[in-house]
Structures are given as C-alpha cells and as structure tokens.
Amino acid sequence: MLNLKDIxxxxxxxxxxxxxxxxxxxxxxxxxxxxxxxxxxxxxxTQQELQxxxxxxxxxxxxxxxxxxxxxxxxxxxxxxxxxxxATLETxxxxxxxxxxxxxxxxxxxxxxxxxxxxxxxxxxEVKKSGSVRKFDFKPLSHDVLAKNLDLIDFETAAxxxxxxxxxxxxxxxxxxxxxxxxxxxxxxxxxxxxxxNVPILVNEKSMFGTGQLPKFKDEQFQTNNNLWLIPTGEVxxxxxxxxKITKYEDLPLRLVTSTPCFRxxxxxxxxxxxxxxxxxxxSKVELVSIIQPEFRVKELERMLSCAEKVLELLKLxxxxxxxxxxxxxxxxxxxxxxxxxxxxxxxxxxxxSCSSCSTFQANRMKARxxxxxNKNELLATLNGSGLAIGRTIxxxxxxxxxxxxxxxxxxxxxxxxSQKTIG
RNA sequence: GGUCAGGUGGGUGAGAGGCUGAAACCAGUCGUUUGCUAAAUGACCCUACGAGUAAAAUCGUAGCGAGGGUUCGAAUCCCUCCCUGACCGCCA
Numbered sequence: 001m002l003n004l005k006d007i008x009x010x011x012x013x014x015x016x017x018x019x020x021x022x023x024x025x026x027x028x029x030x031x032x033x034x035x036x037x038x039x040x041x042x043x044x045x046t047q048q049e050l051q052x053x054x055x056x057x058x059x060x061x062x063x064x065x066x067x068x069x070x071x072x073x074x075x076x077x078x079x080x081x082x083x084x085x086x087a088t089l090e091t092x093x094x095x096x097x098x099x100x101x102x103x104x105x106x107x108x109x110x111x112x113x114x115x116x117x118x119x120x121x122x123x124x125x126e127v128k129k130s131g132s133v134r135k136f137d138f139k140p141l142s143h144d145v146l147a148k149n150l151d152l153i154d155f156e157t158a159a160x161x162x163x164x165x166x167x168x169x170x171x172x173x174x175x176x177x178x179x180x181x182x183x184x185x186x187x188x189x190x191x192x193x194x195x196x197x198n199v200p201i202l203v204n205e206k207s208m209f210g211t212g213q214l215p216k217f218k219d220e221q222f223q224t225n226n227n228l229w230l231i232p233t234g235e236v237x238x239x240x241x242x243x244x245k246i247t248k249y250e251d252l253p254l255r256l257v258t259s260t261p262c263f264r265x266x267x268x269x270x271x272x273x274x275x276x277x278x279x280x281x282x283x284s285k286v287e288l289v290s291i292i293q294p295e296f297r298v299k300e301l302e303r304m305l306s307c308a309e310k311v312l313e314l315l316k317l318x319x320x321x322x323x324x325x326x327x328x329x330x331x332x333x334x335x336x337x338x339x340x341x342x343x344x345x346x347x348x349x350x351x352x353x354s355c356s357s358c359s360t361f362q363a364n365r366m367k368a369r370x371x372x373x374x375n376k377n378e379l380l381a382t383l384n385g386s387g388l389a390i391g392r393t394i395x396x397x398x399x400x401x402x403x404x405x406x407x408x409x410x411x412x413x414x415x416x417x418x419s420q421k422t423i424g
Numbered sequence: 425g426g427u428c429a430g431g432u433g434g435g436u437g438a439g440a441g442g443c444u445g446a447a448a449c450c451a452g453u454c455g456u457u458u459g460c461u462a463a464a465u466g467a468c469c470c471u472a473c474g475a476g477u478a479a480a481a482u483c484g485u486a487g488c489g490a491g492g493g494u495u496c497g498a499a500u501c502c503c504u505c506c507c508u509g510a511c512c513g514c515c516a
Contacts, residue, residue, distance in 0.1 A: 044474060048485045055485090058497045062442040072496085079496050246434090246471090375453080377471080 001364040002107050003379075004037060004100070017110040020117045020326045033103045040096040047089040054082045105209075106216055109361040111326045112298070112335045123325030124338070130309070131318030133342050134400060141406075142345035143398040144276035147173055149406050150424040153277075165266060165281040172423045173394070176410075177284060179417035180390050181259045184286040184311055188387055192307040194257035194288060199237035201260050202228040207240040210366035212332035212358075222263045222281075230263035234287030235384040242291050243366035246377055252370060253292035253300065257387065259284060277391050278350070284390035290383040293370065294360055297381035298335070301357040305337050308353045308387045314413045317396050318342040320349050332358045339388070341396045352392045355385030 007014045011034060018026040057079045061072060116123050147153035152173035158166040169177055188194040208214040208229045213221055213236065222230040231237055238256045247254070262285045266272075273279035288307060290300050305321070312319045324336040333356035340349035360379035363369070369377045401409045407424035415421055 041474065044485085048474065051485060054496085059442075061496050076496050083496085248434095375469095 116325045118325035119327040121328045125323045128321040140344040143395040188257040194255040197258045234258045234260040238289035242368040247370040256289045288385045288387045294381040304385045334359045344399045353386040353388045
C-alpha cells in the first residue's frame, strides 16, 4: 500500500509512476483520491472540534452534584445535540475512509527508476546468462514423457483424486522432490544465512491482505469455507511474521526460509502449460524472505538473487536473469528479477524463481514497523524470492540430465541426498 | 466440541462508571554521584490520526482483544464475535 501522506506531498510524481504500471484512468483515480482525502481531513477537524466541546461540557457536568438542576438539564441537552452532529459526521467520515481505502488498496507499488517501462514481458531485460546449454546427440524428451517411461509419474490417478493440474510423483521422483527441498534449505541455512521455519499454509484474510493477494487477486486463490486461505506462496506466512508489531532494530535483517506447498487457482491460465507439471494447482516451493531497513533493500535484493542463483549454479543448470518491466512485475513489487532455467524440450528459458523488493508496500498493509536508531517507528522493507520452485526444478533436472537410454543422471550435489547417482 | 478462567503500555500487573492514557515494579533511554565491572539517584519512556514546525516543541482527537449498545460521561456496565490458558472429550 502506498503512503497517502507521500502522495499528498508529490502528486505528480505518483501520477507519472502509476502511469508506468499501465493502470486505466490512473490520473483521475489519483485526483479523486486527493479530493477524498482533503474532504476527509476537513471533516475530521470539524468532528474533533465537536468532540472537544462534548468532552468539556461533560467535564462540567461531572462536578454538578444536583442532577435535577436547571444547569444540569441545559448542559445535557446541549451535549445531546452535539452528539447528533458528531454521529452524522462519523457516518460521512466512514464513507470517505472506505472510498479512500478502496483506491489505496488497489494501487500497485511504484517501480524503481532502473525498472524498464513496458506494458508486458516484451520489455523485460536480460541482465545475465549463465551456464552453457547442452547439445544433445539425440532428441531430448520432455520431463513428463521421461517420467512416464520410467513409471515415476501418474496424472490419471491424481486427476481422479483431485482433478486436473494435480499430479502424483512416484518412487525416485518423489524422493527427488524431497532431496531438492533438503538440499535447498541446507544451502540457505548453512551458507546464505537464512533461518529455517515451518509455517502455516492456511492463513487468515488479514495475512492475505498484508502481502497483497487480497482483495485484488481473490480469483487466483483457494479459500476454505472457514474463512481461511491456502497460501499461493510461503511469502505470505513468512512475511506476515512481522505484521502488527514493531521489530527491534538489532533484530534486523531477518532472513527467513521455508518450504511449503503452494496453491494457485490458475484461473486466467486455461489452456496454458497443460502438458506435464509446469503449472499445477499445488506445488512445493522453497521461499526466501528478507525483512530489512528500507535503505538496505536494493542491496538485499541483489544478495537474495545471488542466493537463488547459487542453487542453479550448484545444480549446474543453465539459466538467465531477467529484470522485469513495470507492466510485468507483481502488484507489490518495486523491482523484480526472474530466474529462468533452460528447458530443452521447449527450447527456451522458463521462470523458476522470482525475487522482488516490495519496499514498504507490504509493510504498510501489515503495519510492520521497526524502531530506528533514533527511536522512531518506521515501516520495514520486505523482500521475497523463490529459492527455488521445486516442481520446475524437477522438470529442469529431468530434461537437462536425461541420457540417451532414458535414464536420468542425478546432479552431483544431490547425490548424497538421493544416495544414488541415476534414476531409472 | 464441552466446562472454567482470562485478554490493560516492551514485560509483570493495579484500576471495577467522571479524579486514569492509565498506579506500582521490571526492562529501556538520557543525566548526576560514588567508583570499579557494580551500586545509588533524578528525569524521560505506548500508538495512530489531525493541527502546528525548517525540524522539534506544543495542542487536539481516538485507542485498555475486535465490533456494537447503555450513559451527559465507559478500561470499568450490557450484547456479539475473536484469541489465549487450564481441564475433559476426540484425534495425527
């Protein structure tokens, strides 16, 4: 959530920045916001003045012993009429506040200057390419075919149990998933300085609001009939750990890692990636979150990116780093790097991680603050990144490490986690 | 799920319709004194919003789990909900 006070101070700056996010009628929306805010503050002043009057009359009444005296009756009726005016104003104020909130809650974060301005992914910039793409002396198969041939995957049974976009991994493939999670968490805790957590994957509405999934992206989330939501990413639970409190300066930065199942409705993705396990309703992901003083956030994003890259480097998978454009970035992000891994069967790079700085955008929604050195309460900066998406890592390993005979070699760093060197 | 007990500032914990934004103690911050690895002592020390300021100071309003209600006046009385703890039941 953007800070209303900041918008007040420099409306034109915000108009320009929001425009770069390609929001319809953004100028008019911001003008309306300012108008509502001015109106709200004007009414608030009047209301507070009336409350002041009410309080002081009440104070006079408290010293008046005789409740039947003329004076008591007069003052009582005076205060009654003031109360009516206050009530009217209150209704008006509540309406204005909810209109203000509606706008404020729907505005995306402001991109940093270095973010390329573009409506969609065509404006993304490749900032790095790493590893060399393997030349096959046979035609590489797609991950789902490879897995099916080895009897390691079952879409039919999963569909019967749950529906489309669900999968059952079997035997060594199930083991590979577990090995990957352990490998990644070990890396992030032992070498990258993140603290391991095990978190709820069902969360309340407030938490989903805090990280920005609600209210705008309601249609992409699974909801239970008990007002709980299945998290679409571990980011929700990890980031909300600092919600509604004032974190001590010396506790920063907080670097948190978790592995959770993630749930996505994929409502707008009908027909997209229907082959294999590229796009599932449920998938595992190792998630990194950093909570830090805002002034360090850009540096922290680079650090986080390199932590995620480290996973791909150790797995010896070819990848590239993309700086996302203003129109392709997520709602809460001010700057995002995507890591894309090489997928031989598709002959292209596909997203396997997304690392974002959300500046104080989420913190503002969550009321996540910290005490500065000079004892002021300021909003925190939050960052999140995948380190990595497990399902897509499995795809990348199966396809990049496949052998001509249909077996899969296991990347060296995973061998001790699998206690074997090949699958199949 | 049932019964009981609770939810007050960073912590412990008073308050039981106006004198309470909230005692006291602990922690914390800034001084003073003596000195030695500690003690004594004073002041300060919740948050949000609005006004104000160069920034402070300062002023106003609101907040005692949340939301309603009663009242001229609610942390305090009433209602609903949420959460925590204990015990019982059930259960991985």
